[in-house]
Amino acid sequence: MAKVHNFSAGPGILPAEVLQQAAAACLNFDNMDLSILEISHRSKNYVAVMDEARQLIKDLFEVGNEYEVFYLGGGASLQFAMVPYNLLTENGFAAYVNTGVWASKAIKEAKIIGNTKVIASSEDKKFNYVPKGYEIPKDADYFHITSNNTIYGTQMKSFPKSPVPTVCDMSSDLFSRKVNANDFALIYAGAQKNMGPAGSTMVMVRKDVLGKTNRKMLSMLDYNVHIKGESMYNTPPVFPVYVSMLTLRWLKEHGGVSWIEKINQQKADLLYNEIDRNECFVGTVEKADRSNMNVCFLPTKPEYEAEFDKMIKAERIDGIKGHRDVGGYRASLYNAMPIESVHVLVDVMKAFEKKIG
Amino acid sequence: MAKVHNFSAGPGILPAEVLQQAAAACLNFDNMDLSILEISHRSKNYVAVMDEARQLIKDLFEVGNEYEVFYLGGGASLQFAMVPYNLLTENGFAAYVNTGVWASKAIKEAKIIGNTKVIASSEDKKFNYVPKGYEIPKDADYFHITSNNTIYGTQMKSFPKSPVPTVCDMSSDLFSRKVNANDFALIYAGAQKNMGPAGSTMVMVRKDVLGKTNRKMLSMLDYNVHIKGESMYNTPPVFPVYVSMLTLRWLKEHGGVSWIEKINQQKADLLYNEIDRNECFVGTVEKADRSNMNVCFLPTKPEYEAEFDKMIKAERIDGIKGHRDVGGYRASLYNAMPIESVHVLVDVMKAFEKKIG
Numbered sequence: 001m002a003k004v005h006n007f008s009a010g011p012g013i014l015p016a017e018v019l020q021q022a023a024a025a026c027l028n029f030d031n032m033d034l035s036i037l038e039i040s041h042r043s044k045n046y047v048a049v050m051d052e053a054r055q056l057i058k059d060l061f062e063v064g065n066e067y068e069v070f071y072l073g074g075g076a077s078l079q080f081a082m083v084p085y086n087l088l089t090e091n092g093f094a095a096y097v098n099t100g101v102w103a104s105k106a107i108k109e110a111k112i113i114g115n116t117k118v119i120a121s122s123e124d125k126k127f128n129y130v131p132k133g134y135e136i137p138k139d140a141d142y143f144h145i146t147s148n149n150t151i152y153g154t155q156m157k158s159f160p161k162s163p164v165p166t167v168c169d170m171s172s173d174l175f176s177r178k179v180n181a182n183d184f185a186l187i188y189a190g191a192q193k194n195m196g197p198a199g200s201t202m203v204m205v206r207k208d209v210l211g212k213t214n215r216k217m218l219s220m221l222d223y224n225v226h227i228k229g230e231s232m233y234n235t236p237p238v239f240p241v242y243v244s245m246l247t248l249r250w251l252k253e254h255g256g257v258s259w260i261e262k263i264n265q266q267k268a269d270l271l272y273n274e275i276d277r278n279e280c281f282v283g284t285v286e287k288a289d290r291s292n293m294n295v296c297f298l299p300t301k302p303e304y305e306a307e308f309d310k311m312i313k314a315e316r317i318d319g320i321k322g323h324r325d326v327g328g329y330r331a332s333l334y335n336a337m338p339i340e341s342v343h344v345l346v347d348v349m350k351a352f353e354k355k356i357g
Numbered sequence: 358m359a360k361v362h363n364f365s366a367g368p369g370i371l372p373a374e375v376l377q378q379a380a381a382a383c384l385n386f387d388n389m390d391l392s393i394l395e396i397s398h399r400s401k402n403y404v405a406v407m408d409e410a411r412q413l414i415k416d417l418f419e420v421g422n423e424y425e426v427f428y429l430g431g432g433a434s435l436q437f438a439m440v441p442y443n444l445l446t447e448n449g450f451a452a453y454v455n456t457g458v459w460a461s462k463a464i465k466e467a468k469i470i471g472n473t474k475v476i477a478s479s480e481d482k483k484f485n486y487v488p489k490g491y492e493i494p495k496d497a498d499y500f501h502i503t504s505n506n507t508i509y510g511t512q513m514k515s516f517p518k519s520p521v522p523t524v525c526d527m528s529s530d531l532f533s534r535k536v537n538a539n540d541f542a543l544i545y546a547g548a549q550k551n552m553g554p555a556g557s558t559m560v561m562v563r564k565d566v567l568g569k570t571n572r573k574m575l576s577m578l579d580y581n582v583h584i585k586g587e588s589m590y591n592t593p594p595v596f597p598v599y600v601s602m603l604t605l606r607w608l609k610e611h612g613g614v615s616w617i618e619k620i621n622q623q624k625a626d627l628l629y630n631e632i633d634r635n636e637c638f639v640g641t642v643e644k645a646d647r648s649n650m651n652v653c654f655l656p657t658k659p660e661y662e663a664e665f666d667k668m669i670k671a672e673r674i675d676g677i678k679g680h681r682d683v684g685g686y687r688a689s690l691y692n693a694m695p696i697e698s699v700h701v702l703v704d705v706m707k708a709f710e711k712k713i714g
Binding site: 003004006008009010011012013014019020022023024026027032033034035037038039040041072073074075076077078080081085105108109112113190192196197198199200216217218219220221233234235236237238239240243316318319336 | 360361363365366367368369370371376377379380381383384389390391392394395396397398429430431432433434435437438442462465466469470547549553554555556557573574575576577578590591592593594595596597600673675676693
């Protein structure tokens with residue numbers, strides 16, 4: 001039977017060889033004759049996994065020892081709270097850009113902790129573009145952005161120069177393209193798009209921004225506790241981190257971020273070109289801000305949907321239904337998505353136009 | 358080659374059939390032709406997993422709809438903070454019993470949040486017994502205990518009748534024996550002993566104890582948010598919850614808690630009887646408080662250790678080294694540990710005595 005083309009917005013597609021290795025480790029990890037699901041996280045074999053995963057993140061970001069990397073549970077949603085808890089001072093304020101659902105949630109949590117200003121928003125047009133040309137206050141404790149918006153399909157193509165530490169939620173486009181990581185004070189990302197399965201979240205932070213709030217902190221919410229514990233203050237999400245390590249190793253071994261960036265651009269171009277050419281579909285996002293990860297488009301007539309749904313199902317195209325806030329379709333083109341699957345989708349779109357026409 | 362006998366204190370041994378199913382799902386989950394590591398947590402196949410896992414917990418605890426169950430990331434350590442965050446009022450206080458490292462950590466976090474009294478402790482004897490005969494203050498917001506102490510090998514054999522809601526950390530003996538769950542207002546447990554792999558934590562709470570603090574709460578730390586989100590407020594730890602569900606299903610299908618309790622008693626009796634009989638070893642814990650999950654013992658002469666270590670290694674006995682706070686040996690006998698492995702250990706202990714004698 002033909003393979004399933006997995007366009008899921010997340011948890012999303014992972015490399016086939018990673019899935020094979022993950023399955024094998026469930027039975028016998030590292031020739032220990034034990035499953036990775038039942039070994040101590042303090043065993044030397046597993047400590048090596050955690051160390052490699054953390055180093056791979058630093059390698060892929062090309063940062064030095066002024067940065068610390070650790071994995072946590074709780075998803076990016078927990079980071080929405082932990083970022084202000086660790087960085088927002090009592091008399092200071094944080095500056096946020098609101099580019100959609102996830103940014104809004106981050107803002108909501110920051111407001112519970114301290115003063116928070118929304119300095120730019122694209123809410124006026126249902127988040128179908130990325131705000132630009134705003135000024136970042138020089139006296140903010142930090143400046144928070146969301147690099148890619150999974151739901152609305154927008155992506156920041158460049159990052160404003162900031163006079164204060166920049167914090168970025170990169171959950172849905174992490175390691176999909178070159179960024180200058182040294183421009184950021186803190187980057188976080190739920191693993192379940194480009195970095196592994198659900199259940200672990202990566203935090204990379206430049207150490208000098210920590211320890212400034214005087215807040216008496218709960219241990220599990222204190223970045224310094226996790227740094228000191230070398231990402232094992234308590235039992236980490238052992239298997240999710242292992243599969244994340246395999247995914248990062250796959251990326252590095254195949255050529256790293258510059259390799260995948262080219263492929264991701266080809267995939268996105270292929271699909272956006274078809275959306276723009278095809279009279280039956282229309283993109284939802286301003287062209288300059290279109291995400292290379294999450295491609296949102298609508299049928300030009302609502303009644304097309306039922307027939308198109310039938311045709312994509314016949315080709316085993318999966319996970320392409322648009323988010324309820326946008327409707328239509330959303331094709332997620334994460335790192336592990338082969339261009340062949342995008343061709344299959346584009347071919348169905350062409351066939352649909354022919355059929356309708 | 359002989360199998361490895363996995364006495365790890367946690368993450369600990371899981372049933373062989375669960376490991377097989379977990380490995381298979383990494384390649385093809387539920388005949389979807391997709392890995393469980395790359396599917397949406399909102400897919401109907403996965404929602405069914407989450408629902409089954411939550412229901413299994415209620416079934417095994419034999420509780421009704423006044424209780425809610427959900428899974429979180431972050432381990433029991435995050436619950437050390439979330440319990441007081443959700444239950445400890447501004448002018449109230451919490452009553453804790455200190456029975457070791459984990460209870461101490463829970464107390465430390467509670468003190469950051471509000472007034473906390475330690476009403477009993479076994480610290481005077483390096484936590485080698487469980488305090489008894491203390492009075493639980495009638496005006497406490499809640500009473501917190503740790504049912505089993507993984508590090509020191511003690512276990513509460515009964516639970517005091519409490520005039521206030523009882524909160525229990527059952528991380529290391531959950532579902533190993535019958536307890537009257539209806540006597541508890543809140544039970545939490547890191548999954549990585551009797552309930553699955555690392556990466557998810559179970560919380561079961563009686564709804565009436567929530568919503569009393571007037572605290573403005575961060576979403577991810579608010580139990581009511583997770584209840585309302587049916588354990589999917591945000592992306593859950595998909596795979597850890599799946600393997601937890603398989604482990605709970607295994608337990609229920611084989612006869613449930615009353616079935617495993619008998620086997621666990623046989624395993625513990627077998628090993629403790631040998632410790633008491635054998636002149637080369639001595640238990641570390643007061644007999645009445647010995648844990649059926651974590652059996653701690655020392656060689657009667659320190660110089661025995663090198664030779665005994667060699668002998669257990671030859672039999673592929675793994676994960677039995679004692680915690681650095683106690684020394685010697687700790688054999689963890691979690692639900693999935695077959696009695697055959699305990700026989701192998703006991704036989705080595707007998708052989709060692711013979712050799713020394």
